[in-house]
Amino acid sequence: xxxxxxxxxxxxxxxxxxxxxxxxxxxxxxxxxxxxxxxxxxxxxxxxxxxxxxxxxxxxxxxxxxxxxxxxxxxxxxxxxxxxxxxxxxxxxxxxxxxxxxxxxxxxxxxxxxxxxxxxxxxxxxxxxxxxxxxxxxxxxxxxxxxxxxxxxxxxxxxxxxxxxxxxxxxxxxxxxxxxxxxxxxxxxxxxxxxxxxxxxxxxxxxxxxxxxxxxxxxxxxxxxxxxxxxxxxxxxxxxxxxxxxxxxxxxxxxxxxxxxxxxxxxxxxxxxxxxxxxxxxxxxxxxxxxxxxxxxxxxxxxxxxxxxxxxxxxxxxxxxxxxxxxxxxxxxxxxxxxxxxxxxxxxxxxxxxxxxxxxxxxxxxxxxxxxxxxxxxxxxxxxxxxxxxxxxxxxxxxxxxxxxxxxxxxxxxxxxxxxxxxxxxxxxxxxxxxxxxx
Numbered sequence: 551x552x553x554x555x556x557x558x559x560x561x562x563x564x565x566x567x568x569x570x571x572x573x574x575x576x577x578x579x580x581x582x583x584x585x586x587x588x589x590x591x592x593x594x595x596x597x598x599x600x601x602x603x604x605x606x607x608x609x610x611x612x613x614x615x616x617x618x619x620x621x622x623x624x625x626x627x628x629x630x631x632x633x634x635x636x637x638x639x640x641x642x643x644x645x646x647x648x649x650x651x652x653x654x655x656x657x658x659x660x661x662x663x664x665x666x667x668x669x670x671x672x673x674x675x676x677x678x679x680x681x682x683x684x685x686x687x688x689x690x691x692x693x694x695x696x697x698x699x700x701x702x703x704x705x706x707x708x709x710x711x712x713x714x715x716x717x718x719x720x721x722x723x724x725x726x727x728x729x730x731x732x733x734x735x736x737x738x739x740x741x742x743x744x745x746x747x748x749x750x751x752x753x754x755x756x757x758x759x760x761x762x763x764x765x766x767x768x769x770x771x772x773x774x775x776x777x778x779x780x781x782x783x784x785x786x787x788x789x790x791x792x793x794x795x796x797x798x799x800x801x802x803x804x805x806x807x808x809x810x811x812x813x814x815x816x817x818x819x820x821x822x823x824x825x826x827x828x829x830x831x832x833x834x835x836x837x838x839x840x841x842x843x844x845x846x847x848x849x850x851x852x853x854x855x856x857x858x859x860x861x862x863x864x865x866x867x868x869x870x871x872x873x874x875x876x877x878x879x880x881x882x883x884x885x886x887x888x889x890x891x892x893x894x895x896x897x898x899x900x901x902x903x904x905x906x907x908x909x910x911x912x913x914x915x916x917x918x919x920x921x922x923x924x925x926x927x928x929x930x931x932x933x934x935x936x937x938x939x940x941x942x943x944x945x946x947x948x949x950x951x952x953x954x955x956x957x958x959x960x961x962x963x964x965x966x967x968x969x970x971x972x973x974x975x976x977x978x979x980x981x982x983x984x985x986x987x988x989x
Contacts, residue, residue: 576735578666579659580624585617588661592654592766600653601635601749609654620655627735631656631742634762636750648716650748650762660766663739668770670730675773676780681794682769688844689901691793692854695800695843698789699836699852703800705807706848708841709814710830714795715772716760719823720744723761723775743767769794775822782817783810791843798843807833846902854902864895864911872918874955877926880919881975888915889978896983905988908980919977920967921958928952936966 578584592606599605609616623629634650641647652660668684675683680691699706724741731737743765747756761768772794779797783790788810789800799814801807811833818824834841840849845860856864871888892915896908927933934947948962957963972979 575666575731575733576624576739579662579736579739580621582617582621584662584665585621585658588658588665589613589617591661591665592657595766597657598637598651599635600651600656601632602653602655604654606654609658616655617658620659624659624739627738629659629739629742631659631746633747633749633754634764636748647763649764651764652746652762652766656743656746657766659739660743663736663743664767664770667731667736667767671770671774671777674730675777676784678784678790679773679776679780679792681792681796682773688793688898691791692844692846692901694791695798695848696852696854698791698800699848701789703789703802704836705801705804706834706836706841707799707801707807707811707814708830708832708834708843709797709799709811710827711795711818712825712827713760714824715763715768717824718761718772718775719759722823723771726774726777727771740767740771744771778822779814779817783814786810793844796844798841804833804835846899855904855907856899856902860899867891868915868918872915872922874918874921874925874953876922877928878922880923880926883922884919884975884977888919889976892978892980893983896978896980897987900980900984900987905981905984908984912980915980916967916969916972916977917958919972920963921955923967924950924952924957924963933962933966937962940965940968 589610593610596606620629632653632655634652634656637649637651638646639649672683678694680686680688680694720741723744724737727740728737744761745757747754748762761771776792776795780790780792783799791798791800799807799810801810811831815826818826832841836848836852837850840847842848842857842859845857846854847857848854868888868891871883871891900908924933930950930952933950933952937947942965948960950957950960950962
């Protein structure tokens with residue numbers, strides 16, 4: 551009995567010691583090395599200036615001074631974040647997504663706080679959560695869903711939260727953080743981030759709820775607030791896959807899926823104060839219907855391809871880059887503008903079943919570049935010269951409208967600019983990337 555009593559006291563002592571570790575975190579946040587690393591992160595992520603119009607470059611030009619000011623205001627508890635600058639970016643469905651851009655100094659403070667808080671919460675987060683977490687990716691989330699479907703969980707709850715980032719209740723969020731972090735200075739700092747206000751069109755307004763998309767610490771706070779959903783679904787043995795506010799739950803039966811959906815809506819709306827989008831939330835039988843997650847369409851038969859919306863956005867961007875009315879150095883256009891976009895898109899969507907789709911897109915991109923090159927040559931004699939250089943020995947040289955779209959598909963344009971030519975100018979091939987991802 552005596553030994554058991556000692557063991558119990560020892561365990562309680564360790565637990566209290568563990569708890570005490572999170573009592574004083576603010577000094578770790580404002581530590582100079584942490585602030586310096588935080589600035590490096592902000593610089594890597596680039597981004598626009600906030601309401602004070604100070605750019606990252608301007609902040610860096612007097613880095614020591616700015617970090618000293620930040621450190622002192624955090625130390626003596628006089629730090630006040632500036633309002634975020636509200637901007638809107640268009641969404642594919644015609645609506646606009648609101649973004650809040652903090653000042654560079656505030657982004658540094660947020661990054662410094664995230665660097666200290668993230669490891670604490672990472673120890674608690676569940677394996678079903680993949681968004682904005684170190685060592686985790688969208689591809690891992692997609693692979694988990696494919697495995698769940700393979701395991702026979704064919705009924706998919708495809709859920710959507712309405713304006714999640716803008717509707718998180720501040721008090722409940724701080725209460726969730728307080729369950730793990732009890733340093734009052736850190737909690738106060740987080741409240742300041744949340745209640746810093748918004749500057750839009752020259753007028754200031756307070757934000758009573760939500761964490762602005764665009765804030766460095768917003769993804770971490772969003773994950774903290776949705777952690778109870780992860781816990782509840784995992785404890786009940788449900789196959790949840792969540793990436794930030796996007797999630798799907800795979801079930802074995804239609805009735806089971808309906809029951810789980812009711813419990814999820816109750817948890818999110820009644821207990822967490824969020825809103826499940828009624829029109830965008832559905833149950834799909836994956837053997838008969840498609841569903842979309844993170845821009846990928848899961849089709850009956852377990853095939854995964856870019857969604858129609860993702861394809862339309864891709865083509866729109868490529869058309870914008872390869873406008874046919876421009877006169878440019880095509881090699882420079884490919885190297886500096888087109889290739890970076892193609893690589894990023896192909897690496898994201900290339901893990902799916904896209905072999906034939908990528909081959910078709912490669913041909914379409916080559917044709918658009920032929921059209922740009924014809925326009926840039928202007929004079930037909932330049933086309934003739936390139937044809938001769940490649941071995942055209944027919945004395946009759948073709949006549950061709952250099953600005954016509956149909957000309958880019960002609961025998962002559964393809965002779966002057968064969969597929970080999972695109973390798974010579976360094977064009978990135980979607981199909982080549984697909985083959986690298988599927989060795």
